[in-house]
Each structure stands twice: as C-alpha cells, then as structure tokens.
Amino acid sequence: MCETYDDLIDDYIDGTRAADHPGDARRAAFESHLAGCTRCQAVVEDFTSIRRMASALEEHVPPPRLWAKIAGTIEEKPRRISAWIPIAAAASLALAIAGSTWLAWMKSPADTLRQVTATVEEPSEAPAETQYEQAIAGLQQLADARNASLDPNTRAVLQRNLAAVDRAIDESRAALSDEPASAFAQESLFDALDTKIALLQDTVALTAEDVNQ
Amino acid sequence: MRTADLELAARCRAGDADAFEELYRLHVRRLYSLAVRMIGSADEAEDVLQEVFLQAHRKLAGFRGESTLGTWLYRLTMNHCLDHLRGRQAKISRATGSLDEEGAVEPVAPTPVVPSAISRMDLERAIDLLPPGSKAAFLLHDVEGFEHREIAEILGVSEGTSKSQVHKARMKLRMLLSR
Numbered sequence: 001m002c003e004t005y006d007d008l009i010d011d012y013i014d015g016t017r018a019a020d021h022p023g024d025a026r027r028a029a030f031e032s033h034l035a036g037c038t039r040c041q042a043v044v045e046d047f048t049s050i051r052r053m054a055s056a057l058e059e060h061v062p063p064p065r066l067w068a069k070i071a072g073t074i075e076e077k078p079r080r081i082s083a084w085i086p087i088a089a090a091a092s093l094a095l096a097i098a099g100s101t102w103l104a105w106m107k108s109p110a111d112t113l114r115q116v117t118a119t120v121e122e123p124s125e126a127p128a129e130t131q132y133e134q135a136i137a138g139l140q141q142l143a144d145a146r147n148a149s150l151d152p153n154t155r156a157v158l159q160r161n162l163a164a165v166d167r168a169i170d171e172s173r174a175a176l177s178d179e180p181a182s183a184f185a186q187e188s189l190f191d192a193l194d195t196k197i198a199l200l201q202d203t204v205a206l207t208a209e210d211v212n213q
Numbered sequence: 214m215r216t217a218d219l220e221l222a223a224r225c226r227a228g229d230a231d232a233f234e235e236l237y238r239l240h241v242r243r244l245y246s247l248a249v250r251m252i253g254s255a256d257e258a259e260d261v262l263q264e265v266f267l268q269a270h271r272k273l274a275g276f277r278g279e280s281t282l283g284t285w286l287y288r289l290t291m292n293h294c295l296d297h298l299r300g301r302q303a304k305i306s307r308a309t310g311s312l313d314e315e316g317a318v319e320p321v322a323p324t325p326v327v328p329s330a331i332s333r334m335d336l337e338r339a340i341d342l343l344p345p346g347s348k349a350a351f352l353l354h355d356v357e358g359f360e361h362r363e364i365a366e367i368l369g370v371s372e373g374t375s376k377s378q379v380h381k382a383r384m385k386l387r388m389l390l391s392r
C-alpha cells in the first residue's frame with residue numbers, strides 16, 4: 001500500500017535518503033518501492049515542484065508607515081529609564097554570555113580569580129567598600145591583561161556595560177556623600193559594586209574561554 | 214549569532230530606541246511576508262505585525278536567549294496570526310479549518326498532476342486555502358526554510374506533528390493546483 005509510505009515521501013523530498021540511515025529497512029523498502037511505483041513517483045514529482053516554487057516565492061514588502069505606527073505607539077508610552085536599567089541589562093547580558101563558560105572556567109586552574117573574588121567573601125577587618133575595591137582592582141588587573149584576546153564586538157559590549165556600571169557607582173557615591181546615613185544609598189552602592197564584580201568575572205571567564213580554545 | 218541577539222535585546226531593554234528599530238529592520242520583511250500569507254490580507258497583516266512588535270517591545274525583558282531572537286519573533290508572529298484567524302473564524306464562520314483539523318486524505322493520482330508551469334499567484338491562492346495548522350507548518354518549512362525541530366519550537370507542537378502538517382499541506386496544494 002502506497003499510503004504506508006506517506007511520511008517517508010516527505011523525508012525523501014526533503015533530502016533524507018536510505019543511504020543516510022543504514023539499517024533503516026523501512027526507508028530502504030520505500031526507495032525500492034518508489035523505483036517501480038508510478039503513483040509514488042507522481043507524488044514525489046509534484047511535491048518537489050511545490051517545494052521548489054514555494055522556496056522561490058517573493059517577500060511581501062511592508063509599508064513604511066508600519067514602523068511609523070509602531071514607533072509612535074512606543075513613544076506615547078515612554079518608559080521611566082532609571083540609571084539601574086542599563087546596569088540590569090548589562091548584568092543579564094554578561095551573565096547570559098558567560099553562563100555556559102563560567103563553570104568550565106571554574107573547573108580550570110583559575111586560582112588567581114578565586115583568590116581575588118574570595119576577598120569579598122571572607123571575613124575581614126577592613127571596611128566593606130575597601131574589600132570591594134580590592135576585589136575589583138584584582139579582577140580589573142586580570143581582565144585588562146587578557147582583554148586583547150576577546151572578540152572585538154564582545155569586548156565593546158563589555159566595556160560599554162562596565163562604563164554604565166561605573167557611572168552608577170559614581171552616582172551612588174555622590175548620593176551617599178550627600179546623605180551618609182542613608183541605608184538606601186549605601187545599599188545602592190553595594191549593588192553597583194556587586195554588579196561590577198560580576199561583569200569583571202564574566203569578562204575574565206570569556207577571556208579564559210578564548211585562551212582555552 | 215546568539216551573542217549578537219543578546220546584545221541587541223539588552224540594548225532594547227535598556228531603552229535604546231535605535232536598537233529596537235534595528236531589531237525591526239532585521240526581521241520585519243520575513244515576518245510581514247509570513248503574516249500576509251497566513252492571514253491572506255496585507256491590511257490585516259499590517260495590524261498584526263504592529264501588535265507583534267509592540268508585544269515584543271514589552272516582552273523583551275523575558276528574552277533569555279534560549280532561542281534566537283528571530284525564532285522568538287516568529288513564535289510571537291505565528292501566535293498573533295493564529296489568534297487573528299480564530300477570531301475571524303468565530304465572526305464569519307468561514308471554512309478555514311482548525312489547528313487540529315484532520316485533513317481529508319486526497320486520492321493519489323497515478324501521474325503528476327501539478328502543471329510544470331504554475332504562476333506565483335496560483336501558488337499564493339492555493340496556499341491561502343490551506344487550513345491554518347497545515348498552512349503554518351508549510352509556510353515555515355517550504356517557504357521560510359525552517360527545520361521541523363525549529364517549527365516544533367515556534368508552533369509549540371512535536372516534530373512529528375510538524376511533519377504531518379507539512380505533508381497534509383503538500384497533498385492539499387497538489388489537489389488545488391491540479392484543478
């Protein structure tokens with residue numbers, strides 16, 4: 001019965017052949033059947049024509065007013081852009097990029113990085129901000145040393161993100177200077193410092209990936 | 214590719230209007246073509262695409278890079294097109310079929326029935342008559358060139374369903390084009 005081979009007819013049209021699947025007896029049986037079946041040959045010929053014509057269909061061109069309408073609607077609802085949105089975006093971007101490489105990096109002999117990041121995790125007599133600064137300085141040194149090995153586009157993105165974080169750190173420090181007792185300003189500063197450490201860790205992880213490749 | 218998508222999405226989320234326009238320019242032609250063919254009306258496709266990009270603008274925060282931005286936008290577009298068709302069907306009870314419709318088995322002719330010279334318009338008209346489910350899979354596979362694995366992701370179905378829907382579409386087109 002030809003109908004039992006319906007699913008294989010489509011695979012055949014789409015380029016999957018018995019030779020690609022050694023041991024697939026059903027596929028091989030279909031191709032033997034096809035050689036002598038005018039009905040299946042007709043379907044193959046028609047499906048091939050349909051597929052060829054479909055892939056050659058031209059694109060429809062959207063009218064220019066479509067973007068104008070979309071842009072107009074977006075502008076009617078302006079988003080309140082705070083200084084933290086670029087930071088969050090930068091952090092999520094960098095974390096997403098590094099996600100798959102970070103574990104591999106941590107399994108490599110990255111003792112230097114671990115020593116550097118440990119400075120913010122271990123108890124210390126030094127003030128918290130000083131510990132952050134020490135960790136950032138160490139990571140920055142590592143990142144600077146390996147920065148040249150990064151893909152230029154990735155390096156540009158990371159540098160833009162770090163610049164955004166630095167601006168946020170400056171703003172937080174200014175706010176804390178105006179209101180030294182403000183817990184919110186203190187928390188904002190630590191958040192920004194945490195973000196910078198995460199970004200630098202990601203930068204170092206990405207450079208490690210390039211080095212390991 | 215994935216890194217470029219993540220960067221563009223991050224710039225959009227950060228409120229960079231140029232980045233969102235870049236995203237639009239990169240994808241709008243293919244998405245608009247898909248919507249015109251799914252819906253069968255350029256005017257309605259324009260409305261649907263407007264909704265797609267406004268929703269994309271709102272939902273970019275949820276884009277985590279598990280799929281490419283293109284696949285993500287195709288999914289949004291297809292969902293909007295299918296919703297639009299369901300709404301239209303409910304209003305005018307036009308015989309467009311349903312997503313789960315089991316297409317009638319067409320008789321298999323013993324010789325080729327599709328004329329060797331078919332105009333683009335003939336094929337476009339025939340595609341417009343397909344039920345939404347098989348039309349969606351056919352457009353994504355035979356027109357847009359996606360693999361069944363990608364179509365399964367875009368339509369939220371299994372690969373087997375995607376293959377089955379493409380087969381139904383080809384059989385239906387074969388019948389329509391032979392008339």
